[in-house]
Amino acid sequence: MLEFPIQPFGGEAVDSKFAPLPGAKLLDADLILIGGGLANSLIALAVAAQDPARRIILVDAGAPESGHTWSFHETDLDASQRRWIQPALACVWASQEVRFPHYRRHLRTGYASLTDASLAEALARCVSLTRIAARAVRISSQEVEIDNGRKLSAPCVIDGTGRIPKNYLALGWQKFVGVELECVAPHNRDVPILMDAQIAQHDGYRFVYTLPFTERRILIEDTRYADGADLDETNFVVAIDAYAVEHGWRGQEVRRERGVLPIAMAFNAEAFWADEAGGAVPVGMRAGLFHPVTGYSLPLAARVADIVANTPGDTPHVFACVRSFALAEAKRQKFLRFLSRLLFRAAASAERRKILERFYSLPTPLIERFYANQLTLADRARILIGEPPVPIRNAFACLSEQHLLDDAGQENRDRRRVPLFPRLFASQRASLNQLGRGAWRRRSSDL
Numbered sequence: 001m002l003e004f005p006i007q008p009f010g011g012e013a014v015d016s017k018f019a020p021l022p023g024a025k026l027l028d029a030d031l032i033l034i035g036g037g038l039a040n041s042l043i044a045l046a047v048a049a050q051d052p053a054r055r056i057i058l059v060d061a062g063a064p065e066s067g068h069t070w071s072f073h074e075t076d077l078d079a080s081q082r083r084w085i086q087p088a089l090a091c092v093w094a095s096q097e098v099r100f101p102h103y104r105r106h107l108r109t110g111y112a113s114l115t116d117a118s119l120a121e122a123l124a125r126c127v128s129l130t131r132i133a134a135r136a137v138r139i140s141s142q143e144v145e146i147d148n149g150r151k152l153s154a155p156c157v158i159d160g161t162g163r164i165p166k167n168y169l170a171l172g173w174q175k176f177v178g179v180e181l182e183c184v185a186p187h188n189r190d191v192p193i194l195m196d197a198q199i200a201q202h203d204g205y206r207f208v209y210t211l212p213f214t215e216r217r218i219l220i221e222d223t224r225y226a227d228g229a230d231l232d233e234t235n236f237v238v239a240i241d242a243y244a245v246e247h248g249w250r251g252q253e254v255r256r257e258r259g260v261l262p263i264a265m266a267f268n269a270e271a272f273w274a275d276e277a278g279g280a281v282p283v284g285m286r287a288g289l290f291h292p293v294t295g296y297s298l299p300l301a302a303r304v305a306d307i308v309a310n311t312p313g314d315t316p317h318v319f320a321c322v323r324s325f326a327l328a329e330a331k332r333q334k335f336l337r338f339l340s341r342l343l344f345r346a347a348a349s350a351e352r353r354k355i356l357e358r359f360y361s362l363p364t365p366l367i368e369r370f371y372a373n374q375l376t377l378a379d380r381a382r383i384l385i386g387e388p389p390v391p392i393r394n395a396f397a398c399l400s401e402q403h404l405l406d407d408a409g410q411e412n413r414d415r416r417r418v419p420l421f422p423r424l425f426a427s428q429r430a431s432l433n434q435l436g437r438g439a440w441r442r443r444s445s446d447l
C-alpha cells in the first residue's frame with residue numbers, strides 16, 4: 001500500500017486566523033474555492049504552481065472520504081498538466097489491459113492514480129493555500145458565508161461543490177463498489193485491468209476493474225453500466241469476493257469506495273451556463289464537466305485548473321473563460337453523448353458489452369483520443385463503420401438528443417416556451433451582479 005500522511009483538513013490552526021477580526025469581513029484572498037474535492041484541489045495545485053503568491057482559501061464541508069481514488073490515462077493530460085499534478089500522484093503504471101470474451105489486449109498507454117491522501121499531501125505543500133473545514137451556506141460572485149455566520153471575500157469565487165446539474169442532463173449510470181484487499185500472498189498482477197468483461201453480465205454492462213497498488217495490495221471494483229441509480233452494495237461485495245476467490249486472492253479488506261457516476265446522453269450546456277451567469281464560477285461535476293461515456297472528470301478538471309491558473313482576474317472574467325471552454329467542450333462531446341445513447345438506448349442491456357468489445361479492438365491512439373475527448377472526424381467514422389453492434393433502427397432513433405432533454409427537467413421546458421427574454425436577462429445578470437456586490441444569488445438550500 002502506498003501510505004501517505006494525511007493532512008488534517010481545516011481545523012483549529014486554520015480557524016484561529018479568523019479570531020482577530022470578529023464581526024468584520026473575516027478573511028480575504030485572491031481566490032476562494034468552495035468544495036475541497038477533485039476539481040478545486042486541482043485548481044489549487046495548478047494556481048500554486050503558476051503563481052505561488054496568489055492567496056487561495058479552500059472551504060470544504062467535510063473530511064475527505066477515506067480512501068478515494070482518482071485515475072486517468074497519461075494521454076489525458078498535456079505535459080504542463082502532468083508537471084503540476086505530479087506531486088499528487090500515488091501510483092503510476094506504464095501500461096494497461098482489457099479483457100473481453102473473444103480477446104485480451106495489452107495497451108501501452110500509461111495510467112496513474114491519485115488518492116485523497118496523496119492529494120492532501122500535495123496541497124499541504126502549497127504555502128499560499130488556507131484550508132477551512134466548514135460548509136458554505138451562501139455563495140455570491142465575490143463573497144461566501146460559511147455555516148458559523150462568518151464571511152469570506154475575494155475577487156474570484158469558484159463553486160466546486162460536486163452537485164450534478166441534473167435538470168440540464170439526461171443520464172444513465174455507471175455504478176461501482178471497490179474493495180481494496182491486502183492479500184496474504186502476491187496477487188501477480190502488475191498492470192491495471194481497466195475492464196475485465198470476461199464475467200457474467202447482469203444489471204447492464206458489467207466488468208471488473210483492478211488496480212494493483214503494490215505486490216500484495218489490489219483494488220477490485222465491480223462496475224455496471226445500468227439504467228437505474230440504485231446501488232445494492234452487498235450484492236456488489238459478494239460479486240467482488242467471488243472474483244477474488246476465483247483469482248486465488250485471499251486477504252483482508254482495508255478500504256472500500258463506492259460511486260454512482262453520471263453517464264450523459266444529452267446535455268443542455270447553453271441553458272446551464274446562461275442560468276449560472278452572475279454567480280460564482282461552477283467547475284467539476286457541478287458544471288457537468290465530465291466524460292459523457294465514463295463519468296470521469298479528472299481530465300477536464302485538469303484543463304479547467306489550467307484555465308484558472310492562467311486567468312488571474314475577478315469572477316466574471318474567470319467565469320467567461322471557463323464558460324467558453326465548457327461550451328466548446330460540450331459541443332465536442334456531442335459524439336460521445338451519442339455513444340452513450342447507443343449504449344443505453346439502442347442496445348439491450350445484455351448486449352452492451354458487445355459495443356465495448358468492438359470499441360477496444362480499434363487502434364490504441366484512437367482509444368486514447370476517445371478518453372481525452374480529442375476524437376477526429378476519421379475516428380468517429382471508424383467507430384461507427386463496420387458491422388453494427390446494435391440494431392440499425394435503434395441507432396437511428398438515437399441520433400437526436402433533444403427529446404431526451406425534453407424530459408430532463410421543468411427548467412428546460414420553461415426555457416423553450418419563452419426562449420428570448422430570459423436568455424437576454426441571464427446574460428445581463430453578470431453585470432448587474434457586479435454592480436450589486438454581495439447580493440446573494442444562491443439560497444442556502446441549494447448548497
Ligand SMILES: Cc1cc2nc3c(=O)[nH]c(=O)nc-3n(C[C@H](O)[C@H](O)[C@H](O)COP(=O)(O)OP(=O)(O)OC[C@H]3O[C@@H](n4cnc5c(N)ncnc54)[C@H](O)[C@@H]3O)c2cc1C
Binds near residue numbers: 064260295
Ligand atoms: C468513488 C469514486 C471514484 C471515482 N474515480 C474516478 C477516477 O478514477 N477518475 C476520474 O476522472 N473520475 C472519477 N470519479 C468521478 C469524478 O471525478 C469524481 O466524482 C470527482 O470527485 C468529482 O470532483 P468534484 O470536485 O467535481 O466533486 P467532489 O470531488 O465530489 O467534491 C465536492 C466537494 O464539495 C464539498 N461540498 C459540497 N457542498 C459544500 C458546501 N456547501 N460547502 C463546502 N463544501 C461543500 C464536498 O464535501 C466535497 O468534498 C470517481 C467518483 C467516485 C465517487
